[in-house]
Amino acid sequence: MSKVTVVGAGNVGATCANVLAFNEVADEVVMLDVKEGVSEGKAMDMMQTAQLLGFDTKVVGCTNDYAKTANSDVIVITSGIPRKPGMTREELVGVNAGIVKTVAENALKHSPKAILVIISNPMDTMTYLALKELGLPKNRIIGMGGALDSSRFKYFLSQALGCNANEVEGLVIGGHGDTTMIPLTRFATYKGLPVTNFLSEEKLAEVAKSTMVGGATLTGLLGTSAWYAPGAAGAFVVESIIHNQGKMVPCSVYLEGEYGEKDICCGVPVILGRNGIEKIVELPLNDTEKEAFKASAAAVRKVNAGLKL
């Protein structure tokens, strides 16, 4: 019997729960929100799609009732405010830090063995906060950003190549911020061949830029931040853990010397499995990429400095 709790049943949380149910990633998915009735309503709405879509996962909604989340294998935290057009993710730190800390503490009381997947922004700093405040081993605290950013990178690459996005591979490491993301164009491939064989340096720079501001572009179009790809990316990370898939996914994790950084959570490729982070993968970065990672970590560290730990 596998169980996942999604805290925050807003745009991202509800989409994540819906994808988890549709793909039957867990036997039970619980959504919890502070807004009276919203989780219950969304859970009932999702359950009314079960026979149309043919899934057996049970979706439960509750208003702030953490007892319903008991014995979850994974807890996904999406609670908090999203940015509006013109804002950065980093501006959300003041409000979201308090929310993330409180909900994580409450959820862990009922699921002391759970693995946490942090989505609320600014995600790298929220992951660091969870790491510092909750006393969990580092393999159980995973920030979701790189899975989404890499998916966007593959989308923009496929647009530039004029090909199917499923035939493109690519990784985005570094912070989950408009200026801190590092799309690794040198390692990206189309059908196993380097994309540098097909796209000019200028085109690849354009793809990297579109990826980095991918979230801001959608926020400008939607008036609030995106949710379909973020929710699906959250579910992808949960599935990799619950089904012990051993996939390599860029996630924000606590670094203790890897990539030359210490005492920070930042995006690097990790192997995900039943223990959460099974392994951090060290990529052979060149000097330019190493410099970019250093600058990205320095920017994340600046936001972390604003936390009251």
Ligand SMILES: NC(=O)c1ccc[n+]([C@@H]2O[C@H](COP(=O)([O-])OP(=O)(O)OC[C@H]3O[C@@H](n4cnc5c(N)ncnc54)[C@H](O)[C@@H]3O)[C@@H](O)[C@H]2O)c1
């Ligand atoms: N890491 C990523 O890749 C990524 C991607 C997309 C969005 N986000 C972030 O995820 C967060 C949620 O975005 P959204 O679009 O779903 O926002 P949203 O406003 O649609 O949903 C947030 C939900 O959190 C709930 N909430 C607030 N405080 C709570 C508490 N104490 N306990 C339980 N629930 C609480 C709200 O009632 C709301 O329903 C934002 O911080 C956003 O920036 C991160």
Ligand SMILES: O=C(O)C[C@H](O)C(=O)O
């Ligand atoms: O852009 C945002 O603020 C939300 C999220 O981090 C995203 O990348 O979609």
